[in-house]
Amino acid sequence: MVVDGVPRAKPPPEVCVRGALEWEHTLVAFLVGKRLPAIKVKEVLQRKWGQVGVLSFHTVSNGVFLIKFENGHARDWVMDNGPWDIWGFHIALRKCTKGMSLRLEECRSIPVWVKLSNVPVHLWSNEGLSYIASVLGRPLYMDAPTTKRQTLTFARICVDMLATSSFPTAINLDLDDGSSTVVEVEYPWKPQACSLCKVFDHANKSCPKAVRREWLPKPVVQACRTPGDADGWITIKRKNPQTIKEVPAGETQRNDENHSRREEQNHPHLPPKTPTKDGEMPITAGKPGEPTSASPEINPLGSKVVNIDGGSIMMDNNRGKAICTDPQPAGGTNSSSKKKKKKGLNGVGAALHISPND
Structure with a gap:
């Protein structure tokens, strides 16, 4: 109709x-x-x-x-x-x-089996167990061993529990003599429930009403943006930019003198340095064995050897002086191919072949 x-x-x-x-x-x-x-x-x-x-x-x-x-x-x-x-x-x-x-999506409550432990003996009855289980939800029925009291270790009761239940694990029980005890609650199976929709169809993590976290730019980052920045980028400046200051000439000379004084204290075995006068460039000593800028250039004739009257003359590369060496004795073995050591720049001699025809 x-x-x-x-x-x-x-x-x-x-x-x-x-x-x-x-x-x-x-x-x-x-x-x-x-x-x-x-x-x-x-x-x-x-x-x-x-x-x-x-x-x-x-x-x-x-x-x-x-x-x-x-x-x-x-x-x-x-x-x-x-x-x-x-x-x-x-x-x-x-x-x-x-x-x-x-x-199932409209199911606001669902039957759940619970195990109640540490129940006082005088409350082990249908009425007493129902009173304790009513804290969890609406008691429906008990299993056969609980009804027949075959074992008093725990009572198994089916309770209709709401989806909004917190599923407590303990119940504080106040007795008639003024004392109190704790009844432990165990769930062999705990259903997934959604506290937002208040149903058992899904959990909170898959709820369509759940608030999703979304990334948003920080206000500080937004404040640093400039019109010239590209999308998604900002220009970052140094917090403490370094500035180069011009040092006066007198300050530089004092710093050099202080540095030289510290070097003499740290290395007392080195010879003292000649103080420089105004307008002169200081000469920096090089490492041992290395030519310095103040040393004369190496004599190109120092590497040549001249044999005079069975002797030999070598030119010192460092000072350009000739060094005479005595001829080898007649009984020497393989005197024509004897190798001589020449004093080099760093004190290590270089082997030279001395020929009598040179």
Whole structure:
């Protein structure tokens, strides 16, 4: 029918009742945190739950499935023996009710199994455990060992927890005698939740509403920009530019005298230097063995040797003087090829071949 131009449909109440009875023994399975192929999920659940009865598998959306059982006993067995996982990924189960949302992105709460340790014995009852678990969320049911009190080490309870929960790990319990104790909380599986969207469909890091960090230029850098700078570049100036100052002539001479005085103190074995007069250029002494600028040029005739009356005359390269050497004795071996050492510039003689025909 059309009401105010809007098409509307209103089924009779008996149709809704018959439809709700058809899905009475059905579980809604939420695969949180992982998307697996529906055919693989069906194979795993059929192998795990097929032993309690016949079940049918229905895909609602990506990550949401309906598992329909023949009776409530098989459904409750699956609920009591949780938690369940598929290939290591937890699957959250909830009883199908009339009007519940079947979309994971609209799921504000989800069933989570918790383990409560250090529970006082006098509170180990359905009412006492429900009171403690209500701090975490809405208690749904307990597993069979907890209900039968087979072990009092810890209690396992399925709690419907909100996506905004902080998942506390401890509960402070105040007792009737005025004392207090701490009940430890452990989560075998903790679903990823988005605190911004308040759903379990995704985590905060992948939330579309999350604030993204964007790089922005610093105000200081913007202030340094000039119209001539290229895009993305700025001109950087030195903080302390060096300036060259002109030193007076008298200051330079005093600095040289101070430097010479320090050299004499550091090297006392060196001969004292002749002080320079005004207008004269100082002569810098070179290293030992090296000619200085004040030394005379090397005599080009110093390398020639003249044999006179069986003797030899060598020219000193440093001073240009002739040095006479005595002739070798007649009994000398291979006197024609005897090598003489000539005194060189740095005190190391150079070997010269002396021939009697020269």
